[in-house]
Amino acid sequence: MMEFSKMQGAGNDFILVNGLKQSFKNLSELAQKLCDRHFGIGADGMMVVVPSETADIQMIYYNSDGSRGEMCGNGIRCFSRFVFEKGIVTKPSFKVETLAGIKGIELTLVDGEVEAVAVDMGSWNYETAAIPVKIDKNEFIKETISVEGKTLEMSAVLMGVPHGVIFVDEIKETETIRLGAAIEKMELFPKRINVNFVKVVNESHILVDTWERGAGKTLACGTGACASVIIAHRLGLCGSAVNVKVPGGELQISIDNEHRVMMKGKAVFVCDGLFYL
């Protein structure tokens, strides 16, 4: 038996495991087992708490298909509330090591309760070699792709994990699923890619629907919300402080003068339990 917590951030749901108390042989298999919505608990991803030599604590992230993700925006907010409320980290401002670097966390406490979590997501990278995109160009901005009989304009950015952003007049969930699934696995993206369909409402409000690499269509994607704002801002479609509405809730994203992205949103406990291995 193993102890777990289930949490969600804007409907992006996760299983959290304290790796300081329990050790596991194969985390990829464990993630697939726990995240299975029929035979397991059900979640978009799994996070394990492990010690860090360079930050206050380290987050290991796996997608529901068992692949490792370098970073997870909604996940790190849940992870931060988890380590604070379980007494693993005792201060409301701390640092979390991820495969995409060290992220600064600021918990908003109201009457001792974590009301919101702000994350300094760091900077982004447009270089095609870093994202990666298999194309003979330095950046992948407003490029034409053909998929499932459609011609689309897409931009890509690395926001800890690879993201594609496509602006649309209307978000259609069926299209997010049909096109997202096909784009994720295009040869153009050798490490696969997350795909965000974005409708700009005005310069401070956008709607985002995401197909996640390794997890499929989810109700929210934190890094995807950041990537969507970064690209929309670069193309002059929105300002530097944006409210992002996703199917499962809302996130506040802002870009500062030093090219750092800040993300703020909720992190909610669903339940604690024991899982039969």
Ligand SMILES: N[C@@H](CCC[C@H](N)C(=O)O)C(=O)O
């Ligand atoms: N849900 C996420 C992103 C999780 C990782 C992603 N699926 C990948 O493997 O790139 C978020 O909130 O950022």
